[in-house]
Amino acid sequence: MDVQDPLDTLNPEQRAAATHFEGPILVLAGAGSGKTRVLTTRVWHLIHEYGVDPASILAVTFTNKAAGEMRTRIQRLLGREPAGMWTGTFHSVGARLLRRHASQLGWDSNFSIFDADQSLRQMKRTLEEAGHSPKRWHPRAVASAISGAKNALVGPEEYARLAADMFSRVVAEVYPRYQAALREQNAFDFDDLLVKPVELLESDPLLLGRYRQRFAFILVDEYQDTNHAQYRFVQLLAEGHRNLMVVGDDDQSIYGWRGADVANILDFEKDFPATRTVRLERNYRSTANILHAANRVIAKNARRKGKTLHTSAAAGPPLTLVECVDERDEADWIGATIETAFTTDPERTPRDFTILYRTNAQSRALEEAFRRRDLPYQIVGGTRFYERREIMDVLAYLRLMSNRRDAGAFERIVNVPRRGIGNVSQGHLFTWAAERGLAPLEAAARAAEVDALRGGAGAAFEAFAGIIGKYAGLAEHLGAGELLARLLEEIGLINALVDEGPEGEERADNVRELVAGAHEFDALEDPDEEPEDAAVGRTALDRYLQKVALVTDVDRHDPAADAVTLMTVHNAKGLEFPGVFVAGLEDGLFPLARTVTEPDEFEEERRLFYVALTRAQQKVWMTWARTRRRAGEVKSCSLSGFVAAVPREVLEEKVTPALTRARGMGSVRPRARRTGVGSLGWQEERARREAAQDSEPVIDYDYAQEAPRFVKGERVRHAQFGRGVIRGLTGFGQDTKAVVEFERVGRKKVVLRYANLQKEL
Numbered sequence: 001m002d003v004q005d006p007l008d009t010l011n012p013e014q015r016a017a018a019t020h021f022e023g024p025i026l027v028l029a030g031a032g033s034g035k036t037r038v039l040t041t042r043v044w045h046l047i048h049e050y051g052v053d054p055a056s057i058l059a060v061t062f063t064n065k066a067a068g069e070m071r072t073r074i075q076r077l078l079g080r081e082p083a084g085m086w087t088g089t090f091h092s093v094g095a096r097l098l099r100r101h102a103s104q105l106g107w108d109s110n111f112s113i114f115d116a117d118q119s120l121r122q123m124k125r126t127l128e129e130a131g132h133s134p135k136r137w138h139p140r141a142v143a144s145a146i147s148g149a150k151n152a153l154v155g156p157e158e159y160a161r162l163a164a165d166m167f168s169r170v171v172a173e174v175y176p177r178y179q180a181a182l183r184e185q186n187a188f189d190f191d192d193l194l195v196k197p198v199e200l201l202e203s204d205p206l207l208l209g210r211y212r213q214r215f216a217f218i219l220v221d222e223y224q225d226t227n228h229a230q231y232r233f234v235q236l237l238a239e240g241h242r243n244l245m246v247v248g249d250d251d252q253s254i255y256g257w258r259g260a261d262v263a264n265i266l267d268f269e270k271d272f273p274a275t276r277t278v279r280l281e282r283n284y285r286s287t288a289n290i291l292h293a294a295n296r297v298i299a300k301n302a303r304r305k306g307k308t309l310h311t312s313a314a315a316g317p318p319l320t321l322v323e324c325v326d327e328r329d330e331a332d333w334i335g336a337t338i339e340t341a342f343t344t345d346p347e348r349t350p351r352d353f354t355i356l357y358r359t360n361a362q363s364r365a366l367e368e369a370f371r372r373r374d375l376p377y378q379i380v381g382g383t384r385f386y387e388r389r390e391i392m393d394v395l396a397y398l399r400l401m402s403n404r405r406d407a408g409a410f411e412r413i414v415n416v417p418r419r420g421i422g423n424v425s426q427g428h429l430f431t432w433a434a435e436r437g438l439a440p441l442e443a444a445a446r447a448a449e450v451d452a453l454r455g456g457a458g459a460a461f462e463a464f465a466g467i468i469g470k471y472a473g474l475a476e477h478l479g480a481g482e483l484l485a486r487l488l489e490e491i492g493l494i495n496a497l498v499d500e501g502p503e504g505e506e507r508a509d510n511v512r513e514l515v516a517g518a519h520e521f522d523a524l525e526d527p528d529e530e531p532e533d534a535a536v537g538r539t540a541l542d543r544y545l546q547k548v549a550l551v552t553d554v555d556r557h558d559p560a561a562d563a564v565t566l567m568t569v570h571n572a573k574g575l576e577f578p579g580v581f582v583a584g585l586e587d588g589l590f591p592l593a594r595t596v597t598e599p600d601e602f603e604e605e606r607r608l609f610y611v612a613l614t615r616a617q618q619k620v621w622m623t624w625a626r627t628r629r630r631a632g633e634v635k636s637c638s639l640s641g642f643v644a645a646v647p648r649e650v651l652e653e654k655v656t657p658a659l660t661r662a663r664g665m666g667s668v669r670p671r672a673r674r675t676g677v678g679s680l681g682w683q684e685e686r687a688r689r690e691a692a693q694d695s696e697p698v699i700d701y702d703y704a705q706e707a708p709r710f711v712k713g714e715r716v717r718h719a720q721f722g723r724g725v726i727r728g729l730t731g732f733g734q735d736t737k738a739v740v741e742f743e744r745v746g747r748k749k750v751v752l753r754y755a756n757l758q759k760e761l
Helices: 012-018 035-050 064-078 090-105 116-129 139-151 156-162 166-184 192-203 205-214 228-238 288-298 327-344 360-372 389-402 407-413 423-436 440-445 457-474 480-491 493-498 502-523 540-549 599-613 641-645 657-664 682-692
Strands: 025-029 057-061 086-089 112-114 187-189 217-220 244-248 276-280 319-324 353-357 377-380 564-568 577-582 616-625 627-630 633-636 651-655 715-718 722-730 737-742 746-751
Touching: 012 035, 012 276, 025 035, 035 057, 035 064, 035 217, 035 244, 057 064, 057 090, 064 086, 086 090, 090 192, 090 205, 090 228, 112 116, 112 540, 116 139, 116 166, 116 187, 116 407, 139 166, 139 192, 139 228, 156 166, 166 187, 187 192, 192 205, 192 228, 205 228, 217 228, 228 244, 288 319, 288 599, 288 616, 288 641, 319 327, 319 657, 327 353, 327 360, 327 577, 327 616, 327 657, 353 360, 360 377, 360 564, 389 407, 389 457, 389 480, 389 493, 389 502, 389 540, 407 440, 423 440, 423 457, 440 457, 457 480, 480 493, 480 502, 480 540, 493 502, 502 540, 577 599, 599 641, 651 657, 715 737
Parallel strands: 025 244, 025 276, 057 086, 057 217, 112 187, 217 244, 319 616, 319 651, 353 564, 353 577, 377 564, 577 616
Antiparallel strands: 627 633, 715 722, 722 737, 737 746
């Protein structure tokens, strides 16, 4: 039987991109235009048609899920594993390079990768060591500033030269101390996985030449989301041969808030002269009505290459705009609509629907509505599995086995489960260790020499060090799953969790899930492993820890789960669903208030709305509320101006039953003609707001995309009561109360707005 040529499955534009051989090429791939097929077919074509060795190809993307899908498709096309080909995220490729060459930068190959929580803890310690109060200079703000500097390839010395205000000068003082602390612990943070490979290649011309020769063909997906460090990494490797394919969509560049620069894709032809540009505008995902709306929305942006999506699909149903009383009414209407869909179409399942919102805080009302209706749902980007207290504790054990200099891991679990080592004893040990230049674990093994230790603390330290040493030795020949199972049995952590009560049972189940995942990891062979990787002596434990450290929110989305997916629009990038609800379309929320007078940020907000629309295959519902509660106060709202760009011929407008009843009672006035920020330029909107002089309410939803929220089981500190663990949460906004089990004073109920609880970093 003849096997179909993969090129025969492509349209003319896709084929032109996939058959490109040498030289730079820019593929402007619209939403749903089949860019993954183009990327994988081009790799197949390079290998199959031109005889390129797979080991000469580097393919980089932004999520582990996308990287895995790409490799699987290439293997299917070739009929064999593309042995030697590097496929992964920028962070995983950077980590791989550093495993091989970390010694050139002063690190060992078994370095730890600090996640956001570990980095934040270290930042707090560094601030205190530098004599700055973490209450005045919040560790999260300082960490964000240093992260931005790293992604822009601004080192400590340059940052210090540029520091112009008090906050920047504090950051400039902390930055080199923080880096020194990472180095002392043989650790890199997430940003270092991008920055240090660039530093490595720039500092060693011979090594750079070697990798340029190795990777004769480079492919980069989602190029519009690259920051300066990622841009420089690609530029360094591709400058010689210039066989670089970048695929992306300037209309979907939505990560400027974390350092991405849309100019990288807009200026690609300037950076790489003689670039071939191919536009993929045929959409295979959405109906014609959805695309018509999306095209009209994004056409309002000035800073773009320009393209128009089209499809041979039917027009489909109109987009639906729904006006609601408040966020509770909005959530109830969404839940009822999904329930009705199940009734009218038995083939519909919860996984067919997603609810997208601008900020994580919006999920609360939706979750409550779904629980009332007993609708199954999953949240992407809420409390992450690997950020749960019990999971971080277990992983800290593994990190300390892999890297005995990891002081943060030591501090986290030296008394977990409780082994009679209090804060005072830890302080004595840390002081003794610092005086002798020892890592805490080294000092614990010599605790008998620490005169200040009293009672059984010294013996407990030594026993703890013995456990870590024992399992570090076992890691040389055991898989991660078996190692973890044996460790947990010996230290009795699961039993200790169960003893905490009903919540402890859930935590114990999470730990069991972690063990199952580790066993699953062991069962999968690593097809990408090379002799040079093996030469650095990495164990299964090391590989497992690296995998866990690089997991992203999107990687945790389970498309097979029989549940409605709730997530921010940012987390929905790259996904698609038959039905999409875009909730909270109000000025000040979507777009965020602060973006109105900033043209670049305002255009990014519009791109975010465009991304939301183009996640839908069949149907889009857009909802907004006349009032919305924020921080315990009810604010009046107006419809997002972005909706004004949606053509009326593809839009139907509705109001919820609750709003109809409220109008009948005269408690809510009909809204004015549809208009808003999105239909104005940013200059006009700024002038309008200045002229209004605050005559109308403006809601400012400008808080961090990943703003921290307290959750049950989280460790906190109170100025008077000391350290404790949150056992329960009730209420919301200004009325939120927490039940906290404090170590010194027992269980207390506190009001969060008065208690000033601090997360234990």
